[in-house]
Amino acid sequence: MQRIAVFPGSFDPFTKGHESIVNRFLPLFDQVIVAVGVNSTKNYLFTLESRLAHIQSLFAAQPKVSIETYQGLTVDFCKQKKARYLIRGIRNTTDFEFEKSIAQMNQTLSGIETLFLMTDPQLAPVNATIVREIKKNNGDVGAFVTNNQILIIQSK
Amino acid sequence: MQRIAVFPGSFDPFTKGHESIVNRFLPLFDQVIVAVGVNSTKNYLFTLESRLAHIQSLFAAQPKVSIETYQGLTVDFCKQKKARYLIRGIRNTTDFEFEKSIAQMNQTLSGIETLFLMTDPQLAPVNATIVREIKKNNGDVGAFVTNNQILIIQSK
Amino acid sequence: MQRIAVFPGSFDPFTKGHESIVNRFLPLFDQVIVAVGVNSTKNYLFTLESRLAHIQSLFAAQPKVSIETYQGLTVDFCKQKKARYLIRGIRNTTDFEFEKSIAQMNQTLSGIETLFLMTDPQLAPVNATIVREIKKNNGDVGAFVTNNQILIIQSK
Amino acid sequence: MQRIAVFPGSFDPFTKGHESIVNRFLPLFDQVIVAVGVNSTKNYLFTLESRLAHIQSLFAAQPKVSIETYQGLTVDFCKQKKARYLIRGIRNTTDFEFEKSIAQMNQTLSGIETLFLMTDPQLAPVNATIVREIKKNNGDVGAFVTNNQILIIQSK
Amino acid sequence: MQRIAVFPGSFDPFTKGHESIVNRFLPLFDQVIVAVGVNSTKNYLFTLESRLAHIQSLFAAQPKVSIETYQGLTVDFCKQKKARYLIRGIRNTTDFEFEKSIAQMNQTLSGIETLFLMTDPQLAPVNATIVREIKKNNGDVGAFVTNNQILIIQSK
Amino acid sequence: MQRIAVFPGSFDPFTKGHESIVNRFLPLFDQVIVAVGVNSTKNYLFTLESRLAHIQSLFAAQPKVSIETYQGLTVDFCKQKKARYLIRGIRNTTDFEFEKSIAQMNQTLSGIETLFLMTDPQLAPVNATIVREIKKNNGDVGAFVTNNQILIIQSK
Numbered sequence: 001m002q003r004i005a006v007f008p009g010s011f012d013p014f015t016k017g018h019e020s021i022v023n024r025f026l027p028l029f030d031q032v033i034v035a036v037g038v039n040s041t042k043n044y045l046f047t048l049e050s051r052l053a054h055i056q057s058l059f060a061a062q063p064k065v066s067i068e069t070y071q072g073l074t075v076d077f078c079k080q081k082k083a084r085y086l087i088r089g090i091r092n093t094t095d096f097e098f099e100k101s102i103a104q105m106n107q108t109l110s111g112i113e114t115l116f117l118m119t120d121p122q123l124a125p126v127n128a129t130i131v132r133e134i135k136k137n138n139g140d141v142g143a144f145v146t147n148n149q150i151l152i153i154q155s156k
Numbered sequence: 157m158q159r160i161a162v163f164p165g166s167f168d169p170f171t172k173g174h175e176s177i178v179n180r181f182l183p184l185f186d187q188v189i190v191a192v193g194v195n196s197t198k199n200y201l202f203t204l205e206s207r208l209a210h211i212q213s214l215f216a217a218q219p220k221v222s223i224e225t226y227q228g229l230t231v232d233f234c235k236q237k238k239a240r241y242l243i244r245g246i247r248n249t250t251d252f253e254f255e256k257s258i259a260q261m262n263q264t265l266s267g268i269e270t271l272f273l274m275t276d277p278q279l280a281p282v283n284a285t286i287v288r289e290i291k292k293n294n295g296d297v298g299a300f301v302t303n304n305q306i307l308i309i310q311s312k
Numbered sequence: 313m314q315r316i317a318v319f320p321g322s323f324d325p326f327t328k329g330h331e332s333i334v335n336r337f338l339p340l341f342d343q344v345i346v347a348v349g350v351n352s353t354k355n356y357l358f359t360l361e362s363r364l365a366h367i368q369s370l371f372a373a374q375p376k377v378s379i380e381t382y383q384g385l386t387v388d389f390c391k392q393k394k395a396r397y398l399i400r401g402i403r404n405t406t407d408f409e410f411e412k413s414i415a416q417m418n419q420t421l422s423g424i425e426t427l428f429l430m431t432d433p434q435l436a437p438v439n440a441t442i443v444r445e446i447k448k449n450n451g452d453v454g455a456f457v458t459n460n461q462i463l464i465i466q467s468k
Numbered sequence: 469m470q471r472i473a474v475f476p477g478s479f480d481p482f483t484k485g486h487e488s489i490v491n492r493f494l495p496l497f498d499q500v501i502v503a504v505g506v507n508s509t510k511n512y513l514f515t516l517e518s519r520l521a522h523i524q525s526l527f528a529a530q531p532k533v534s535i536e537t538y539q540g541l542t543v544d545f546c547k548q549k550k551a552r553y554l555i556r557g558i559r560n561t562t563d564f565e566f567e568k569s570i571a572q573m574n575q576t577l578s579g580i581e582t583l584f585l586m587t588d589p590q591l592a593p594v595n596a597t598i599v600r601e602i603k604k605n606n607g608d609v610g611a612f613v614t615n616n617q618i619l620i621i622q623s624k
Numbered sequence: 625m626q627r628i629a630v631f632p633g634s635f636d637p638f639t640k641g642h643e644s645i646v647n648r649f650l651p652l653f654d655q656v657i658v659a660v661g662v663n664s665t666k667n668y669l670f671t672l673e674s675r676l677a678h679i680q681s682l683f684a685a686q687p688k689v690s691i692e693t694y695q696g697l698t699v700d701f702c703k704q705k706k707a708r709y710l711i712r713g714i715r716n717t718t719d720f721e722f723e724k725s726i727a728q729m730n731q732t733l734s735g736i737e738t739l740f741l742m743t744d745p746q747l748a749p750v751n752a753t754i755v756r757e758i759k760k761n762n763g764d765v766g767a768f769v770t771n772n773q774i775l776i777i778q779s780k
Numbered sequence: 781m782q783r784i785a786v787f788p789g790s791f792d793p794f795t796k797g798h799e800s801i802v803n804r805f806l807p808l809f810d811q812v813i814v815a816v817g818v819n820s821t822k823n824y825l826f827t828l829e830s831r832l833a834h835i836q837s838l839f840a841a842q843p844k845v846s847i848e849t850y851q852g853l854t855v856d857f858c859k860q861k862k863a864r865y866l867i868r869g870i871r872n873t874t875d876f877e878f879e880k881s882i883a884q885m886n887q888t889l890s891g892i893e894t895l896f897l898m899t900d901p902q903l904a905p906v907n908a909t910i911v912r913e914i915k916k917n918n919g920d921v922g923a924f925v926t927n928n929q930i931l932i933i934q935s936k
Contacts, residue, residue, distance in 0.1 A: 003652070024737060027708070028627070028652070028709070028739075072293045072294075073289075073290060073293045073295050075295075076293075076295075084651070085652070090720070090724075090740075091569075092565040092568070092569075092872075092873075093249060093405075093561060093565055093717040093720060093721070093872075093873050094250060094562060094565040094566070096714070096717060096720045097248040097249055097250040097717065098250070099742075100248070100281065100714075100742045101247075101248075101280075101281045101282075101283045101286060102286060103281075103742045104280075104281035104742060104744075104745050105281050105282070105283070105286050105290075105300070108281070108299050108300075109290070109295060109296070109299070113648060113741065114741075114742070115652075115739055115740070115741065116714075116739070116740040116741070116742070117737065117738075117739065117740070118723075118724045118727045118728060118738070118740070120728075121728050121901050121902045121903075121904050121905055122901045122902045123901075124569075124572075124901050124904070125568065125569045125571075125572035125573050125576070125901055126569075126573070127569045127573070130569060130570060130573050133541075134541060134573075134577070137540045137541045137544075138540075139541050139543075139544075139577060140577070143576050143577070144573070144576075159340070180425060183396070184315070184340070184397070184427075228605045228606075229601075229602060229605045229607050231607075232605075232607075240339070241340070246408070246412075246428075248716075248717075249405040249408060249409065249561060249716075249717050249873075250562060252402070252405060252408045253405065253560040253561055253562040254562070255430075256402075256430045256560070256593065257559075257560075257592075257593045257594075257595045257598060258598060259430045259593075260430060260432075260433050260592075260593035261593050261594070261595070261598050261602075261612070264593070264611050264612075265602070265607060265608070265611070269336060269429065270429075270430070271340075271427055271428070271429065272402075272427070272428040272429070272430070273425065273426075273427065273428070274411075274412045274415045274416060274426070274428070276416075277416050277745050277746045277747075277748050277749055278745045278746045279745075280745050280748070281745055384761045384762075385757075385758060385761045385763050387763075388761075388763075403881075404560075404561075404877040404880070404881075405560075405561045405717060405873060405877055406718060406874060406877040406878070409716040409717055409718040410718070412716070412749065413715075413716075413748075413749045413750075413751045413754060414754060415749075416748075416749035417749050417750070417751070417754050417758075417768070420749070420767050420768075421758070421763060421764070421767070433589050433590045433591075433592050433593055434589045434590045435589075436589050436592070436881075436884075437589055437880065437881045437883075437884035437885050437888070438881075438885070439881045439885070442881060442882060442885050445853075446853060446885075446889070449852045449853045449856075450852075451853050451855075451856075451889060452889070455888050455889070456885070456888075471808070492893060495864070496783070496808070496865070496895075552807070553808070558876070558880075558896075561717075561873040561876060561877065564870070564873060564876045565873065567898075568870075568898045571898045572898060572900075572901050581804060581897065582897075582898070583808075583895055583896070583897065584870075584895070584896040584897070584898070585893065585894075585895065585896070586879075586880045586883045586884060586894070586896070588884075589884050696917045696918075697913075697914060697917045697919050699919075700917075700919075717873060718874060721872040721873055721874040722874070724872070724905065725871075725872075725904075725905045725906075725907045725910060726910060727905075728904075728905035729905050729906070729907070729910050729914075729924070732905070732923050732924075733914070733919060733920070733923070
């Protein structure tokens, strides 16, 4: 049986932290699906198209990684993909408490397990909310996001 | 003198976690008031009427529990009800830091004390925000909310 | 039925933080037992006799408070005293995680509930380990322990 | 070379906690700039003018403190002011995790260091979000904000 | 290539929490080695022989699980066993901070990754230190340790 | 008036994390005293002489740094040295809660303030306890301690 993992998120943007998590989990799985959640009521800074193109650019040479969008519950998407594992990185205790609740509720809902890696220390400060703030203020986010020039800010 | 406690919240929805907190605090008090805060600037997922009906259904057989709505400061509501205690459950450290600030500021404002119980371990993951997310995506929240079929999603 | 609470600890020494917790819980109970745990394999800085005399001096005017020693499991002592509640203060998240485990294991073992109050903010830094360190180095612990001159350091 | 520190925030309102942080950092610096961030997409409870007047009233007698507004990235403002340090208080672990990420990302972006003091224990519960909530409900915030009568709630 | 994981610990005793972690990680690996660290300077409550017999009794029907003892660095044991993963459960933020440091130092030392699962909520309070305390005081640890009657307290 | 800071610790050993904290605080002070606490009841892994030689080797080119030993309370040592500041790094929330208590008790005892920097992200996992464990098991600690070959393990 194939070992399939789903890495869910809004990835607005997909940071070096996210990139590292995919790369570190890859040897354990036959397929890793980067699953970009689409929620019509949420405001994103970057267009969906540019976020997908950006993630694709990072894993172009890696056939075990695919990129998909989904709507609805993450565990429903996993079932549809026959993925038995969700994968996540944890940076700090605030992340931890949040991820713990979601992982345990997902387990109760569906039996799907969430596996965690500790974020690489030098990437632990990287936070998508702060990256967006820097980008909105025309700061340089090159230290936090690979190939970030592909990302396009939404016009409102 | 009557021992009266107020259990304040928006209860959107009132989860099995909340239910357990009321039941565990009951032996200590003569009356426990479940106080549903109403804030006109906040968006709730479930109608106020259905939230009240839902909570009433859970404590119908329990004369020491009453359900009320309130506006304004929680400590003002307590004074009006002659309640000297607020009661709360704590699930994790994020809850803890938030509840600590509120409890200490309420104590400074009014002298009213907040008593805490640790959430029952198997209910610790239950989080109203995640329950709402599951409900909006047509997931089954039966594991997290008793009698949840009474709750009615607001039309916008 | 009498409402009896047990406040367990080694109280080496009984700080202003402990004192405040007893005083704040008192209105809720008919009796509060300060229960000094005695563990023959542990090294205490202050003699048991002086710790007991010290606590007695603090609550001499308060008939609802009694001071006792105990050995063995805290929940066994509670059952013997017909106390249905343990009471504790929490200062910070390190305390919280530790107290949560103990409270939940005690609940599983015996059904006895642990009630918590947030430590008064200005007493939150007070830590018996640091108080002992200051005392051993001849520092003045008067800001942290009432009547501390009663306490006698053990000769070895 | 002058030692200049920037204390950034939205200060909606500037609480006794903020006031204490400035006063405690002052002996270390030649100049402390209280930098009020202005973000046109954010809703503030108090008018910018009243927030500035309020902060000025607190440090009128203190020539080393100046008050300024800024837009854009905090580190860009620091560079413009030739400030090599940001200063912040930390109340609890939730603050800590948030401040750690920001400090480390600012360090990566600019080399500017963030210095921290632990919030004075009795001011640790003071939280601007809760202060705003109290003010909106006509509660008395005098225990949390000096000279708070200067602050003017925005008309919408 | 075989997927081998090492689950290291002193397991004094091996609780239901540990048992659950092994069972939940099993589907992901071809072999899971429960590695009992032996440290001559540490005092254990239970004899090594009884700890090993106890763990063996729990996984007798599970050929993918083996039980071994080791001395020295955990990462050296992993290399010797050609295991590329360490596995651990996390209960709370205190665990988290401790496990994060060890995982990151092990990664730096050896490239070996540590995978984490969140402890099953109802097992999160189970803590080997508290279990030992209960056992020493003749309490019943049956709720926390399967087959605990096999464990033999060391004579001193 | 000279700006003097004391950096206290047992430094068993002085890690790259400690080294970085001294270097980052240096521009703010005229003198930084690395103060090695000597406690006759504590067991150290490395001899005091080798720890002192090790720290000296790291700051030989830095005239603003001096290394001293002290006994007794840290705040008494500060007063004797006319230092108004203690300096410390914080890695994580466990550190934070511990350092907060000590800083606030030191402030109450003496008025001496403790300034904090967030540990450099890639050094955050470095933990003296784990370094000692690695060293005792003949592991290579070169990634965590500069010039570590100077350190001599105590004979017992």
